[in-house]
Amino acid sequence: MEWILILSKAFWSGWAALGFGILFNVPPRTLFALWIGGAIGVMIKFSLLQMSVSVVLASFIGASVVGILSIPIAHARHVPPMIFAIPSVIPLIPGVFAYRTMLGLIKLTGTIGTDYNTILSETINNGAKTLFIIMSLAIGVAIPMHVMRKESAKNIRL
Amino acid sequence: MEQHKVKEAKELGSLLLDVGVSLLSSGASCSRIRITMRRLATAYQYDAHISIAPKSISLTLNIEDEHVIFNGMRSTPSQGVNFKTISGISRLSWEAVEEDLSIQQVRDKLTALLALPHYPRIIILLFVSLAGAGFCFSFGGKLPEMFIAFGATFCGLFVRQEAIKRKFNPYFCVFFGSLVASLFAGAFIKAGLNISFEHAFATSVLFLIPGVPLINSFTDLIDGNILNGIVRGVNALMFSMAIAFGLLVAMIIYNLN
Numbered sequence: 001m002e003w004i005l006i007l008s009k010a011f012w013s014g015w016a017a018l019g020f021g022i023l024f025n026v027p028p029r030t031l032f033a034l035w036i037g038g039a040i041g042v043m044i045k046f047s048l049l050q051m052s053v054s055v056v057l058a059s060f061i062g063a064s065v066v067g068i069l070s071i072p073i074a075h076a077r078h079v080p081p082m083i084f085a086i087p088s089v090i091p092l093i094p095g096v097f098a099y100r101t102m103l104g105l106i107k108l109t110g111t112i113g114t115d116y117n118t119i120l121s122e123t124i125n126n127g128a129k130t131l132f133i134i135m136s137l138a139i140g141v142a143i144p145m146h147v148m149r150k151e152s153a154k155n156i157r158l
Numbered sequence: 159m160e161q162h163k164v165k166e167a168k169e170l171g172s173l174l175l176d177v178g179v180s181l182l183s184s185g186a187s188c189s190r191i192r193i194t195m196r197r198l199a200t201a202y203q204y205d206a207h208i209s210i211a212p213k214s215i216s217l218t219l220n221i222e223d224e225h226v227i228f229n230g231m232r233s234t235p236s237q238g239v240n241f242k243t244i245s246g247i248s249r250l251s252w253e254a255v256e257e258d259l260s261i262q263q264v265r266d267k268l269t270a271l272l273a274l275p276h277y278p279r280i281i282i283l284l285f286v287s288l289a290g291a292g293f294c295f296s297f298g299g300k301l302p303e304m305f306i307a308f309g310a311t312f313c314g315l316f317v318r319q320e321a322i323k324r325k326f327n328p329y330f331c332v333f334f335g336s337l338v339a340s341l342f343a344g345a346f347i348k349a350g351l352n353i354s355f356e357h358a359f360a361t362s363v364l365f366l367i368p369g370v371p372l373i374n375s376f377t378d379l380i381d382g383n384i385l386n387g388i389v390r391g392v393n394a395l396m397f398s399m400a401i402a403f404g405l406l407v408a409m410i411i412y413n414l415n
Contacts, residue, residue, distance in 0.1 A: 012292035019289020024185070024370065025276050026241040042296055079245040080190065086241075090369050096297050098367075099360035102402040138376030 006046045013042035013091035021087040030084055033073050037088030041066045045092055055094075059133045063089045063140025071144050085141045094133045101127040164227060169261045170202055171219050171228035173268070177247055178208070178215040179232050180272060185239040185370040188383040191215070194251050198264070201255045212389040236328070239370045246271040279319070286365050287311040293364050299357035306346050310362035314339025318366070329400045336363045336404025344412045355414075363405060368397040 017038020018031055026034065041062040048058035066088045070081035077084070104123030108116075174195050181191045188210050195217070199206035204227075205220040219228035250271065254264050276282070290311030291304040299307065318335030326334070343362040347355055371394040379387035 009296045012295040014292070015285075016289040016292035016296065019285040019287070019292070019365075020369065021241075022277050022282055022285040023289075023365070024239045024241045025243075027245050030245075078249060079241075080248045082187070082190070083241045083245050086370060086373055089373070090367075091293065091296060093364075093367060093369065095293060095364045095367070096356065096360050098398070099356070099405075102405070106406060134372060135376060138373045139380070141373060142377050142380055 002050060006043060006050065009046055010039040010043035014039035016091040017041075017088050020090045024087060026083055026087065027077075027079060030073075030077050030079055033077060033084055034087050037066050037069060037073070037084055038091045040069065041088055042091050055129060056132045056136055059092050059094070060136035060140050062092055063137045064143050065140075067141045067143045070141070081144065082141070089137045089141055092133070092137055094130050097126045097130040097133070101130050163221070166202075166261065167204065167219050167221075167227040169265075170199070170204060171217060171230050173261055173265050174198055174206065174219075175215060175217055175230055175232040176268060177251075178210070178217070179234045180243055180268075181247055182210065182213075182215060183234040183237050184241070184243040185374060186244050187374045187377040187381070188386050189377070189381045190244075190248075194247060197251050198254055201258075202261065210383070210386060212386060238322075240276075242274055242276075243272065246274070283312055283315055286315050290361060290365055294357055294361040297357055297361055299354065299361060302346075302351065303354055303357045303361070306343050306358045307361045310339040310342040310358075311365045313342050314363065315365055329396055332366050332397050332400040333404045335366050336401045337407055338404075339363050339365075340405045340408035341411065344408050344414060347414065348412050359405065363401050366397070366401050368394040371397070 014035040015038075018035045021031060021034040044065055045058045045062035048061060049055060053061075067081075067085055070085040070088075073079075073084045074081040101123055104119055104126060107119050108123060177198065178191050178195050181194060186194075191210055192208050195208055196206050199219065203221070205222070207218040207220065209216045214231060214233040216231040217228070218226055221227055247268070250264065250267050253259060253267075259267075277285075287308045290307040294304045294307035314335040317338040318331050321331040321334045322328075339362045340359060343358045347358060371390045375387050375391035375394055377387075378384075378390060
């Protein structure tokens with residue numbers, strides 16, 4: 001049952017990646033690859049969460065896989081890797097954590113009551129998660145280029 | 159001969175600056191801009207020295223004997239993320255190197271490339287709204303929340319596009335988008351529907367997240383373009399705050415907490 005849920009989340013995340021691709025005006029020949037990329041990233045993330053890996057590490061691994069996939073796709077579709085990689089990792093962005101952080105910060109402007117400490121620690125927790133997940137997404141996307149130390153994806157053969 | 163060389167350098171310099179500012183305003187990272195401009199300059203046997211500021215690019219062209227032959231600077235037009243431009247220029251730079259195109263040919267191809275149309279507006283609206291619904295599902299929303307996310311994204315993006323057309327400040331465009339999207343989502347909550355508050359609200363504004371500036375910010379920082387990285391990061395932060403502000407105003411209007 002859990003796996004069906006993960007697969008359907010992956011399916012819908014594919015549409016999220018594709019929608020953002022259209023918003024960023026990607027060349028039409030990359031659209032199908034974007035759908036697949038978005039689905040794979042999210043599938044890896046939720047599968048790892050299922051194995052109780054932390055959410056930061058799971059997002060990082062998901063983004064890294066997308067980053068590595070971006071090299072062969074750049075060759076096949078004749079686009080720079082980032083064209084594929086950026087829309088594909090967008091479904092991994094921690095929207096709910098960011099929302100909770102923002103809401104928590106607003107609550108922190110209120111008067112100090114009995115639950116102020118709880119709100120404070122929850123907000124810091126959500127904020128730290130948001131920050132580290134976004135950092136790990138950016139690093140995951142950038143990894144293949146930096147690990148291979150090549151200036152252009154044209155010189156990388158996988 | 160000397161005269162001819164100066165004229166060529168002027169044409170190439172102007173072309174390189176156009177390539178650079180198009181990349182910068184379309185959302186390319188600094189290292190990509192630098193690599194592409196250098197690749198083109200090398201193809202015509204020039205040595206390019208490039209400085210990339212947040213909203214402008216300066217360029218000096220040298221010939222082999224370290225003699226400066228062109229100096230120039232150009233500021234970027236303001237326009238949104240456009241990956242078609244980035245991938246087109248990347249292809250063009252390789253073509254120029256591999257097929258020995260003349261400077262004029264590259265210039266013509268660049269003009270054609272920049273004139274390429276976006277996707278039709280209704281397609282953008284529908285697919286981004288679908289993306290909102292998809293987001294909602296992957297964050298654990300159910301069917302009613304997905305429909306709300308779809309509608310909220312559609313209205314919010316429409317308003318944002320209209321605001322951009324009327325040349326509002328970009329942060330205000332995002333604020334309007336966020337406000338309208340969350341007003342849409344909040345209306346269903348206010349109407350007493352039994353839906354998950356958090357999922358509807360959190361995913362209705364996600365289409366506004368500054369994903370490209372955020373990722374580019376970190377890419378620039380890793381590459382050592384610290385200043386550009388900080389500028390892009392602060393820019394992304396400003397957009398995020400505009401989103402938060404829109405949400406906040408909607409919540410105050412509906413008196414939700």
